[in-house]
Amino acid sequence: MQSLIQSGGSALTDAPKGSVLDFVRVKKEEAVQKKDRKPKKPPKPEQPPPDMAPPQMDAPSPESTTSGMDFGADLAAELSLEGGLALESGDGEFLPIVRVAAVYPRRALQRGIEGYVDIEFTVSKLGSVTNPKVIQASPEGIFEQAALDATLKYKYKPRVVNGEPMAVSGVEVRVKFELGG
Template sequence: MTTATVMRFTAIPMGMLATAGLLLVMATLIQTDYVAMEPPESVTIGKIVMPEAEIIVDYEPPLARPEAPPAPPEMPLMSRKIQIDPAAPTGTGVQFADPVDDTLSVGLVQPGDYLPIVKVAPQYPRTAIRRGLEGEVVVSFTVTRTGATRDIAVISAHTLDGNPTSVFNSAAIKAAERFKYKPRIENGAPLEVHGVQNRFIFELAQ
């Protein structure tokens, strides 16, 4: 007999035995008495009371308004008196009085404060000479970090008898443009100074 024939005759009995075993197991399961399990009793949970929430708001205290800085001291008002002799030939006979720096006394100058170095006198306008006008012009400007002047503006301009006039304005502005200062020094660094004023007085020599 060949091997294949032997395996064929062996497989049939083994299959029958496996089938009989399965039928026996099924019969056993059918005959088993199952006891129904009752569900567990429900547990009653008592009433839950939540405590009232306390809301705490943490307010930051209002910021205090900083104190206003002290008002800057009034800027010194420089004066330059210009006199001219109308009888002298054109371009001669001009006399320049020394600057009148009454408000810039030695006691008020602080170390590091700005100081005038060059103050150029304005040229007396010819129109004012022909009309015999005398006047006063006050200009305001900024002393820069380099000691130059900028933002020059006329604050007031009038004749010496009190009448408004602009005949001296251009001469006063051109002169102020050529002023030179020792700049203000604070903590070793130069600072700009705003609102510096200078008064020019134009008078004809008597």
């Protein structure tokens, strides 16, 4: 500010008085060294490895018929299910995959009450539980909701007939509520 007041008589268009310093950075020359990082090949052995003997097999060769086994038997004629249905790969009954444990109701836990709930439901084509309903409960009015909630989380491998998944109704499960101890 003081320099502006002192130089008040000069116009801003006049050249500045004094010397101007310019700083120039000069890069030094760098020598870049390149290294060959390929691994060296191991030296060749002086002698080749010895030949391996063929393994000894205890089982008879396929050409041998003296073993007494007949591999040409027709098994398809003997395999059948009740009702005349032939076995097909991938077909089968529904199987439980995930069974979630029911949450013990706090009121029953505090009072030391044990019991069970019988539930009937349908296993859908996707393997989930649908339409669960209580068939029987002992004691009534305590464990039903906890059992229904747990049953809805069950997952099944659905029944497969002729390669198509099918819903299975009338599946019954007993959910037990027991105090460990």
